Amino acid sequence: MAEQTHVLFVEDDDVIREATQLALERDGFAVTAMPDGLSGLEAFRADRPDIALLDVMVPGLDGVSLCRRIRDESTVPVIMLSARADSIDVVLGLEAGADDYVTKPFDGAVLVARIRAVLRRFGHASGGDARADDDRSAGTDGVLTFGELVVDTEGMEVRKAGDPVALTPTEMRLLLEFSSAPGTVLSRDKLLERVWDYGWGGDTRVVDVHVQRLRTKIGQDRIETVRGFGYKLKA
Numbered sequence: 001m002a003e004q005t006h007v008l009f010v011e012d013d014d015v016i017r018e019a020t021q022l023a024l025e026r027d028g029f030a031v032t033a034m035p036d037g038l039s040g041l042e043a044f045r046a047d048r049p050d051i052a053l054l055d056v057m058v059p060g061l062d063g064v065s066l067c068r069r070i071r072d073e074s075t076v077p078v079i080m081l082s083a084r085a086d087s088i089d090v091v092l093g094l095e096a097g098a099d100d101y102v103t104k105p106f107d108g109a110v111l112v113a114r115i116r117a118v119l120r121r122f123g124h125a126s127g128g129d130a131r132a133d134d135d136r137s138a139g140t141d142g143v144l145t146f147g148e149l150v151v152d153t154e155g156m157e158v159r160k161a162g163d164p165v166a167l168t169p170t171e172m173r174l175l176l177e178f179s180s181a182p183g184t185v186l187s188r189d190k191l192l193e194r195v196w197d198y199g200w201g202g203d204t205r206v207v208d209v210h211v212q213r214l215r216t217k218i219g220q221d222r223i224e225t226v227r228g229f230g231y232k233l234k235a
Helices: 016-026 037-047 063-073 088-095 108-125 168-179 188-195 205-218
Strands: 004-009 030-036 051-055 078-082 100-103 143-146 151-152 157-160 224-225 230-233
Touching: 004 016, 004 037, 016 108, 037 051, 037 063, 037 188, 051 063, 051 088, 051 100, 051 108, 051 143, 063 078, 063 088, 078 088, 078 108, 088 100, 100 108, 151 168, 157 205, 168 188, 168 205, 168 230, 188 205, 188 230, 205 224
Parallel strands: 004 030, 004 051, 051 078, 078 100
Antiparallel strands: 143 151, 151 157, 224 230
16 A cells, blocks of 8 residues: 655644545545644654645744744645735745645645645656757756756756755756756746646746745846746756
8 A cells, every 4th residue: 555645734723624634634645733833843843744734824833934944944845825815925935935825715626636736746856858058068967057057957956166056846846947948938837837737827926936046046147037928047
């Protein structure tokens, strides 16, 4: 029997917490459900789940702060739950290191689909085929070089000026998409489809925040914004 995926679910509303836990367990997930951020952090450290679902507005330690604490210790995928799609909390959660978000109230099937999409992304962080380019070098070992930035597409490692760069799997997947086609503009919708596995329209803020997070790690000028179209990696 395959090992169950372990979900940490932090939600202060008793009805939502219990109903969602039951729904996830029916879909084959093992769930640890906690009512506040502090107990959620303790459970994370004790159980080391495969994925964390964090409500933004939980007591004790809010969801954004909890996400930040988790990200300080781990690259485990994090999905934020927010009652308002237009809330600044969504952006704050993504900036804190969350990989995606779901707006409440949510359908159980939609939540399960998003969880599985994130888990697929983390289990299979791969980009497109490498293309030859005059301004970069690509060895047969899957190592791509863009100036001082070196991307090992097989070893899933990144170095800048010789120093290792720590990326989350989502950030790595995003960089692989850019590095597979340097100089080519990739639209936000295309990145949502390829990186986040969205088969439907998604919130482009997810892309924008992750691009900004990636820029802070590999260089602000390495990824160029092409207004009205998307982003491209400078070759």
